[in-house]
Every structure is written in structure tokens, then in C-alpha cells.
Amino acid sequence: MPAPSNAGTVVAAVPTSEGLRSSLHDRGQRLTPQRQRVLALFERIGEGTHLSAEEVHQRLLRAQERVSLATVYRTLRLLSSMGLLQELELPEGGRRFELAGDAHRDHHHMVCVGCGRTEEFESTAVLTAGEAAAGLHGFRLLDCVLTVRALCPRCAERS
Ligand SMILES: [Zn+2]
Ligand SMILES: [Zn+2]
Missing domain, CATH: 3.30.1490.190 (Ferric-uptake regulator, C-terminal dimerisarion domain)
Incomplete structure (x- = not known):
């Protein structure tokens, strides 16, 4: 019996949040440990939480990470340009960052x-x-x- 003509069609699975997280994680492997820790922070809190650079800095300090605010800023920019974080520009000129995900875009x-x-x-x-x-x-x-x-x-x- 001949195979149906669409047998070769690959239907993209809807990414689960688990699969999404691991793909973000894979892409994050190229990062320095410090950058990975910033990404890990966002992965822990999950999608839909919007943090300012100051809030990220505070959370890292509370977790005993010695990092300057300037480094946090640079890291957030870099992670955004890599598509790992999504940047949200606020009306008052502030910025928030959240975990980027295809299902959450x-x-x-x-x-x-x-x-x-x-x-x-x-x-x-x-x-x-x-x-x-x-x-x-x-x-x-x-x-x-x-x-x-x-x-x-x-x-x-x-x-
Ligand atoms: Zn959002
Ligand atoms: Zn209010």
C-alpha cells in the first residue's frame, strides 16, 4: 500500500515549556558562567515575569553573586540580542526583561x-x-x- 503523499511532512510540535527551557538552555551554553547565571535566574522565575536591571541585580546579590550593576546591564543587552531574553521598553524610559520563548512571543x-x-x-x-x-x-x-x-x-x- 503506497504511503500517503504527505508522509514526509514534519509537523512542528507545539513547544512545551520544558522543551522551550531546554532549547534556551542549549543556546545559553556558549555563555560565560556569569551570563549563564543571569539566564538561569530568568529560567527559575519562568515566563511572564518582567524584571528591571536593578531587580535582576538585587536578586543576584541576594543569591551571593558578586556582580556590578553595569555588568548586569551589559549581560541583559547581550542575552536580548541573542534572543534569549525579550526586552520591554516602558513608556517612562525604563526597561524590563523577560524570558523569551516562541510560545510566549x-x-x-x-x-x-x-x-x-x-x-x-x-x-x-x-x-x-x-x-x-x-x-x-x-x-x-x-x-x-x-x-x-x-x-x-x-x-x-x-x-
Ligand atoms: Zn511579557
Ligand atoms: Zn500602579
Whole structure:
């Protein structure tokens, strides 16, 4: 009996968070021990947590890692450029970093301008708008990310 014509088709499995973590980990193997420790910190706390460079520095100090804030900044930049971390630019000029993952890429952020509380959300409408805008100008969409500035309930009550 002839094999079906699509027998050779490889269907990409949806990456589990375990598989994702190990692939990030594999890519991180080229890193110096210090850089690996920064990546390991993000792997421990998991996806969806957004840390500033200062927060990363504090956590490393608490874990008895002797590292300067300048080194943390450089390391975060490097890990972002390698695609291991995702950088989130905040409206007030601050930056947050989170673990990058293929399954966790297309999400948006709502940031409280009062306290920096950050919530993630997904939106097909945003993606559709991005695709329409790209198509209109003949661009190919790579990604489409929205940052919403807002006041959280606590800060709204205070102001
Ligand atoms: Zn995020
Ligand atoms: Zn707030």
C-alpha cells in the first residue's frame, strides 16, 4: 500500500515549556558562567515575569553573586540580542526583561505608570491591525507588540 503523499511532512510540535527551557538552555551554553547565571535566574522565575536591571541585580546579590550593576546591564543587552531574553521598553524610559520563548512571543503589555505593575494580554485584533498596516505598505510583518500605559486600580485610587 503506497504511503500517503504527505508522509514526509514534519509537523512542528507545539513547544512545551520544558522543551522551550531546554532549547534556551542549549543556546545559553556558549555563555560565560556569569551570563549563564543571569539566564538561569530568568529560567527559575519562568515566563511572564518582567524584571528591571536593578531587580535582576538585587536578586543576584541576594543569591551571593558578586556582580556590578553595569555588568548586569551589559549581560541583559547581550542575552536580548541573542534572543534569549525579550526586552520591554516602558513608556517612562525604563526597561524590563523577560524570558523569551516562541510560545510566549505574541503578547502585549499593560504598564501602570504609577507603580510599574505590568500585566500581559493577548489580542488577535492588534495582530490583525498590524497585518493590515503592513500589507497596505507592502511590508512583511515580523511581530506586532503593543504597550498600553495605564493606571492600576490602586494607583488610580490614590491619584
Ligand atoms: Zn511579557
Ligand atoms: Zn500602579
